[in-house]
Amino acid sequence: MTTDSGGERPTPALAGIRVCDLSGQLAGAGATRYLAAFGAEVIRVEDPTNKGGWDIIRGAPPFVDERRGIDMGGGFNNHNVGKWGVTLNLRTDEGKEMLAGLIRTSDVVTENFAAGVFARMGFSYDALCELRPDIIYVSNCGFGQTGPYREYKTWGPIVQACAGLTFDAALAGHEPAGWGFSYMDHMGANYMALAVLAAIVHRNRTGEGQWVDIACAETGATLTGTDILDFGVNQRPTRRPGSVDSNRSAHPAMAPHGIYPANGEDAWVAVACRDDADWAACRTVIAEEWAGAAQFAHLEGRLAQQDALDVQLAGWTCTRDRQQVAGLMVAAGVPAAAVALPEDRIDHDAVTADWGLWPTVHHSLMGDVRVEGLPVHLSRTDWAIDRGAPCLGEHNEKIFRGLLGLAAEELADLAERGVL
Amino acid sequence: MTTLPQPRPGPGPLFGLAVVELASEQAAWAGKLLADLGAEVTLVEPPGGHATRSIGPFVDDRPGPERSLWWWHHHTSKNGVVLDLDTGAGVELLGRLIARSDIVLEAEQPGHLAARGIDRNDSMVASPALIWVSVSPFGQEGPRAQDPVTDLTLMAGGGPVWNCGYDDHSLPPVRGLGGQAAHVAGVHAAMATLAAVVDRHSSGLGQHIDVNMHAALNVTTESGSYEWLVAEHTVQRQTGRHASVSPTSPTQVQAADGRYVTVGFPPRHARDYQAILDWMEELGLGSAFPDRVLLEMAVERGGVSIVELGQDPIVDQIWSAGRAAMAFIAAHVDARTCFDGFQQRGIVCGIVNAPEEVIADPHFVARGFPTPVDHDDLGRTVTYPGAPMLFSRSPWRIRSRAPHIGEHQSGLPGLLDASE
Numbered sequence: 001m002t003t004d005s006g007g008e009r010p011t012p013a014l015a016g017i018r019v020c021d022l023s024g025q026l027a028g029a030g031a032t033r034y035l036a037a038f039g040a041e042v043i044r045v046e047d048p049t050n051k052g053g054w055d056i057i058r059g060a061p062p063f064v065d066e067r068r069g070i071d072m073g074g075g076f077n078n079h080n081v082g083k084w085g086v087t088l089n090l091r092t093d094e095g096k097e098m099l100a101g102l103i104r105t106s107d108v109v110t111e112n113f114a115a116g117v118f119a120r121m122g123f124s125y126d127a128l129c130e131l132r133p134d135i136i137y138v139s140n141c142g143f144g145q146t147g148p149y150r151e152y153k154t155w156g157p158i159v160q161a162c163a164g165l166t167f168d169a170a171l172a173g174h175e176p177a178g179w180g181f182s183y184m185d186h187m188g189a190n191y192m193a194l195a196v197l198a199a200i201v202h203r204n205r206t207g208e209g210q211w212v213d214i215a216c217a218e219t220g221a222t223l224t225g226t227d228i229l230d231f232g233v234n235q236r237p238t239r240r241p242g243s244v245d246s247n248r249s250a251h252p253a254m255a256p257h258g259i260y261p262a263n264g265e266d267a268w269v270a271v272a273c274r275d276d277a278d279w280a281a282c283r284t285v286i287a288e289e290w291a292g293a294a295q296f297a298h299l300e301g302r303l304a305q306q307d308a309l310d311v312q313l314a315g316w317t318c319t320r321d322r323q324q325v326a327g328l329m330v331a332a333g334v335p336a337a338a339v340a341l342p343e344d345r346i347d348h349d350a351v352t353a354d355w356g357l358w359p360t361v362h363h364s365l366m367g368d369v370r371v372e373g374l375p376v377h378l379s380r381t382d383w384a385i386d387r388g389a390p391c392l393g394e395h396n397e398k399i400f401r402g403l404l405g406l407a408a409e410e411l412a413d414l415a416e417r418g419v420l
Numbered sequence: 421m422t423t424l425p426q427p428r429p430g431p432g433p434l435f436g437l438a439v440v441e442l443a444s445e446q447a448a449w450a451g452k453l454l455a456d457l458g459a460e461v462t463l464v465e466p467p468g469g470h471a472t473r474s475i476g477p478f479v480d481d482r483p484g485p486e487r488s489l490w491w492w493h494h495h496t497s498k499n500g501v502v503l504d505l506d507t508g509a510g511v512e513l514l515g516r517l518i519a520r521s522d523i524v525l526e527a528e529q530p531g532h533l534a535a536r537g538i539d540r541n542d543s544m545v546a547s548p549a550l551i552w553v554s555v556s557p558f559g560q561e562g563p564r565a566q567d568p569v570t571d572l573t574l575m576a577g578g579g580p581v582w583n584c585g586y587d588d589h590s591l592p593p594v595r596g597l598g599g600q601a602a603h604v605a606g607v608h609a610a611m612a613t614l615a616a617v618v619d620r621h622s623s624g625l626g627q628h629i630d631v632n633m634h635a636a637l638n639v640t641t642e643s644g645s646y647e648w649l650v651a652e653h654t655v656q657r658q659t660g661r662h663a664s665v666s667p668t669s670p671t672q673v674q675a676a677d678g679r680y681v682t683v684g685f686p687p688r689h690a691r692d693y694q695a696i697l698d699w700m701e702e703l704g705l706g707s708a709f710p711d712r713v714l715l716e717m718a719v720e721r722g723g724v725s726i727v728e729l730g731q732d733p734i735v736d737q738i739w740s741a742g743r744a745a746m747a748f749i750a751a752h753v754d755a756r757t758c759f760d761g762f763q764q765r766g767i768v769c770g771i772v773n774a775p776e777e778v779i780a781d782p783h784f785v786a787r788g789f790p791t792p793v794d795h796d797d798l799g800r801t802v803t804y805p806g807a808p809m810l811f812s813r814s815p816w817r818i819r820s821r822a823p824h825i826g827e828h829q830s831g832l833p834g835l836l837d838a839s840e
Contacts, residue, residue, distance in 0.1 A: 010623070011622070011623070013615045013616060013618060013619035014615060014618060014619070015622075016622070017618070034611065038615045061651070062646065062647050062665075063650070064651070074646050074647075074649070074651065075642075075646050075650075078649070078650075125812075143783060144810070146786070146787060147783045147784075147787045148782055148783045148786055149763070151763075152768075153767075154770070155684065155685075155768065156642075157661060157662070157682055157770065158684060158769070159770075160770075161681075161682045161771060161772045161773065162770050162771055162778070163773070163778060164773050164774060164775035164777070164778045165596060165598070166660070166770075166772050167772050167773060167775070168596055168598055168775065169584060169595075169596035171586075171594060174586065174591070175659065175672065176672065176680060177584055177585050177586055177594040177657075177659060177660065178584070178596075178661070178672070178772075179580075179583070179584055180583035180644075180657045180661070180662055180663035181580070181583045181584075181641055181662055181663060182642050182662070183640070185642065186604075186639075186640045186642065187603070187607065190604075190608065190611060191607065191808055191809055192809075193611050194611050195809045195811070197611060197614035197615060197618060198432075198433040198434060198457050198811070199433060200614075200618050201433055201434060201617055201618060202433035202434075202435075202813070202814045204618070204621045205435070205436065206814075208813055209813075210811055210812045210813035210814065211811075212809050212810065212811050213809065213810045214808075214809045214810075215787065215810075217778075217784075218784065218806070218808060219808040221775070221778045221784065221789065221805050223598050223603050224597075224598050224775040224805075225493040225598075225805045226477070226489050226490050226493050226598070226599075227597075227598070227775035228775050228778070228779050228804070228805050229489040229493055229802065229804065230477045231775070231779070232802050232803040232804075233480075233489060233800075234477060234481060238776055239774035239777070246595050246596060247595055249570070249571075250476075251490065252474070252475050254570070257570075258572075258592070259572075259576060259592040259594075260592070261592070266589050268592050268593060269576075270572050270575075270576035270577070270595075271573075272572045272573055274568075274570065278568075330568065334568065335567075335569050335573040336573055337573040337574070337577030338576070338577065339576045339581050339593055340576070340577050340578065340581075340582060341654060342579070342641070342645060342647065342654055343648055343652070345577070345579055346645065346648050346649060347648075350563060350564070351558050351562055351563075351564050351632070351635070352634070352638055354562050355562075357635050357639070358649065369649070369650060370649040370650075372638075372639040372645055372649070374608075374612075374639070375608050375631065375633075375636035375639055376608055376609070376611075376630065376632070377559075377632075378616060378627050378628070379628040379629070379630075380619075380623075380627035381616070381623075381627065
């Protein structure tokens with residue numbers, strides 16, 4: 001075992017944890033990616049009969065240099081860095097037996113199939129326990145393994161709509177804008193990683209494994225909690241005219257508080273005055289007569305006149321560069337930010353660059369590709385991301401020889417017969 | 421029908437871990453996750469209570485430090501003590517509290533604690549197993565470490581806002597409500613904390629964890645980031661669906677009752693098209709849908725496959741007709757009928773619920789998601805959002821309502837008596 005001394009890299013935080021991973025997309029793959037970054041050995045098991053196509057982003061754009069193929073999906077690479085990849089045809093008895101072999105030697109089993117699918121393959125929680133009594137099993141799907149909607153199909157936007165998150169993202173007087181990405185795939189993955197880690201903590205203390213069932217729609221509903229309490233306590237529904245005006249802030253009450261147009265095409269800047277002192281500083285930056293009006297000096301007045309205030313402020317911001325506005329406001333102590341395009345925050349952002357947020361990995365076919373890092377740094381056993389996602393079945397030999405003791409000839413025969 | 425193992429009443433998976441949390445807006449969610457998972461969280465506030473107790477809405481709309489629903493939601497299962505960290509005695513007591521804890525969780529402005537004589541490094545030297553978690557907008561170091569922020573400016577500068585909004589780009593992009601910047605950073609803080617706890621099981625050592633909110637949001641935009649990282653493409657926001665490099669067809673439809681549904685991916689299988697035709701017939705709409713013949717064609721040809729899109733003009737027409745047929749039905753039934761009707765026919769569809777509709781939804785109720793919490797002080801039982809994930813052996817649980825100011829001061833005899 002390595003130690004801190006002598007400049008050696010310490011043993012990774014999750015060294016010795018083996019995850020037999022049948023999950024995919026982002027809601028599942030994002031969880032095991034996190035565990036792999038901290039040193040867990042994640043073995044991703046895919047179906048050779050459809051070339052891993054169950055994970056719809058495996059061969060989906062974006063592509064490096066427009067090179068297409070089932071191993072070339074840019075999103076898939078991002079979500080599966082640091083994992084080992086094997087194939088098993090789970091419609092065959094031999095494939096199932098090999099999966100059972102992997103599970104016997106794993107600490108954790110993860111999957112995000114539709115509800116009930118894994119059990120129908122023969123891998124119910126009880127069956128997993130027979131293979132390994134202290135197994136940690138985490139299942140993750142939109143509505144969970146039980147309840148009236150367990151057969152309902154979902155993907156990120158469906159989950160977000162059903163969970164209340166879509167409703168809570170809108171401008172007043174407009175239909176829901178929702179979330180322009182699968183927010184709940186990210187958060188579902190995060191909670192799935194949290195579930196695995198909490199279950200490991202419990203197992204290390206008690207020796208017990210367990211089953212954790214995640215319904216992403218429930219996870220999402222915890223993220224609108226104050227609205228749910230407001231209804232339960234004050235009988236005030238969110239579904240009422242004007243209640244959702246996302247770029248404003250009712251709690252805590254702030255004004256001005258919005259996303260304002262800046263000079264240029266589709267250029268925007270967010271400004272938030274937390275209190276009267278922020279407004280006084282903001283007013284000084286603006287340095288125009290309207291901003292000095294007595295009616296705006298105090299929060300009550302600004303809230304009462306918020307539409308007029310927003311029109312005036314937009315009139316000031318719209319002739320100016322978004323970065324310049326944000327810079328002036330922040331220098332004056334007022335929270336502000338240009339609405340960042342991907343290019344801004346990935347290629348021209350000192351904070352993300354200094355953080356090392358966009359590491360480069362090596363992928364066997366794609367070559368060197370930048371991916372997302374983690375937003376945390378641990379002082380002793382930090383994460384590391386350097387190996388790209390596995391190509392389909394790329395590590396069959398390494399894993400099946402190393403863990404199951406199969407010989408090269410046996411593997412060739414299994415591949416020949418469509419088991420791998 | 422799948423049933424989950426009946427959870428045993430008993431401690432959560434983090435039972436036995438002692439956490440000191442310094443009250444804050446940005447680390448409160450991480451603290452709640454740890455507390456509801458069974459850790460013993462001691463929440464430290466200044467005399468008079470922390471400023472976040474003034475965040476509304478309030479019980480019966482009457483402000484007061486014990487009436488903030490934000491405070492209630494974020495501080496379940498925690499114990500509350502008051503320490504005046506502007507005094508030497510308070511600092512000394514905090515040091516003693518830290519010395520007997522496993523984890524410190526704080527979101528103070530970087531450098532602020534050290535300036536008050538609370539030195540993280542000293543604590544960690546004195547307690548080598550201590551895990552100290554710092555949540556901050558831009559990390560503990562760097563040029564922006566002291567910049568002022570709010571949820572809006574973090575979401576705008578960190579990436580999510582660029583993805584969200586409407587097809588009409590004269591409208592500003594949209595920030596989803598709910599305090600999601602702190603939610604994203606909070607779950608990352610909790611995940612990293614547990615990775616460090618698992619590490620400590622083998623190493624016996626703690627460490628410092630630096631959680632960067634800006635970085636957390638940067639890795640929470642799905643293809644917003646990886647389209648740029650892989651191919652330098654920029655996604656563009658669209659109403660109620662994913663931001664995309666190339667425009668996609670609308671998926672959000674207003675149902676006959678004025679509520680919205682999201683119909684997502686058009687059907688592919690012949691059985692789906694037949695189900696749509698049959699449902700139209702049942703609704704008496706059989707002849708009213710103009711492209712009925714295309715649906716019948718889809719049935720006859722055994723469905724359509726995605727790979728045929730763009731290759732065969734008829735397939736493109738069928739694909740569009742499938743989407744139009746779903747929207748057509750949606751516009752003729754109420755949102756609830758639409759959601760259940762499509763899902764029960766095996767076709768994916770979502771309903772845009774308001775948060776209060778989620779907590780009353782039969783599926784969530786059947787799974788036990790609505791969670792009663794006793795507010796003995798007010799003589800009320802209040803329904804909270806429940807478990808974000810179901811543990812079979814060591815259940816997630818709200819053990820108590822959020823603490824009053826100094827409520828558990830006397831519960832730590834010998835440690836805090838001297839503060840009197």
